[in-house]
Amino acid sequence: MATMITLSRPAFFMILFLIVLLPSACRCADPDPLQDVCVANLNASISVNGFPCKPLPEVKSDDFFFDGLSQEGNTTNVFGTNVTSADVLAFPGLNTLGLSVNRVDFAPGGLNPPHIHPRASETSVVIKGKLLVGFVTTGNVLHSKVLKAGEMFVIPRGLVHFQLNVGKGKALFLAAFNSQEPGIVILPTTLFVSTPPIPNAVLTKAFQIDEKVISAIRSKLGS
Ligand SMILES: *[C@@H]1O[C@H](CO)[C@@H](O)[C@H](O)[C@H]1NC(C)=O
Numbered sequence: 001m002a003t004m005i006t007l008s009r010p011a012f013f014m015i016l017f018l019i020v021l022l023p024s025a026c027r028c029a030d031p032d033p034l035q036d037v038c039v040a041n042l043n044a045s046i047s048v049n050g051f052p053c054k055p056l057p058e059v060k061s062d063d064f065f066f067d068g069l070s071q072e073g074n075t076t077n078v079f080g081t082n083v084t085s086a087d088v089l090a091f092p093g094l095n096t097l098g099l100s101v102n103r104v105d106f107a108p109g110g111l112n113p114p115h116i117h118p119r120a121s122e123t124s125v126v127i128k129g130k131l132l133v134g135f136v137t138t139g140n141v142l143h144s145k146v147l148k149a150g151e152m153f154v155i156p157r158g159l160v161h162f163q164l165n166v167g168k169g170k171a172l173f174l175a176a177f178n179s180q181e182p183g184i185v186i187l188p189t190t191l192f193v194s195t196p197p198i199p200n201a202v203l204t205k206a207f208q209i210d211e212k213v214i215s216a217i218r219s220k221l222g223s
């Protein structure tokens, strides 16, 4: 015989809250894995959300090893920084695990220019040197701090942020992400040297500058 369950009003609203609001409160990044290992088959011709798994009998210990962050990146470029990525494309063992790491090298005065990771929050630890790090909230508030070796900062997902080497020598930090492929939108290059370019009429109005300034920025950023 079915029993009728009656709920008090507060209990009813509590259950409604749990059902309706909790899933939307999840700031989930990558989905949870459905098996122990799923080493990415980057060559697969079908495309899914992530990558298909390499057949299990072919999986080796080396699939879970990556030494691509052991070398210093070449910082001889306009920003004086170099980002080396250990994301799923470089390190297929990360597939479905929802994490990745970047190494960022800075020449003296080097800048990791204002950028966004559309799919991940980031937490970085300074290994060497002194960095000014900061992000701006959607309320247009800048949160920033100068960090030295061993210190950390966290950048919430999707917010514009930067790191500037304010020490005397080179600097190095490692950044961890809660996505296997956080993605990066570098504002100066996105806005000024996209392919095809954003029309000048958009940029002159957006930045209240004339076309000569746009051309100067474009030529300096290598377009
Ligand atoms: C993908 O293709 C490359 C080049 O053909 C090969 O070396 C590599 O082992 C392939 N990877 C997988 C997971 O099949």
Ligand SMILES: *[C@@H]1O[C@H](CO)[C@@H](O)[C@H](O)[C@H]1NC(C)=O
Pocket: 072, 073, 074, 075, 076, 077, 081, 082, 083
């Ligand atoms: C980063 O460093 C690597 C390794 O030295 C180099 O191949 C690459 O061109 C550099 N990237 C930039 C943007 O300078």
Ligand SMILES: *[C@@H]1O[C@H](CO)[C@@H](O)[C@H](O)[C@H]1NC(C)=O
Pocket: 074, 075, 076
């Ligand atoms: C670093 O990159 C610059 C510019 O591309 C190049 O001239 C230089 O030889 C590179 N240095 C090393 C150590 O590879």
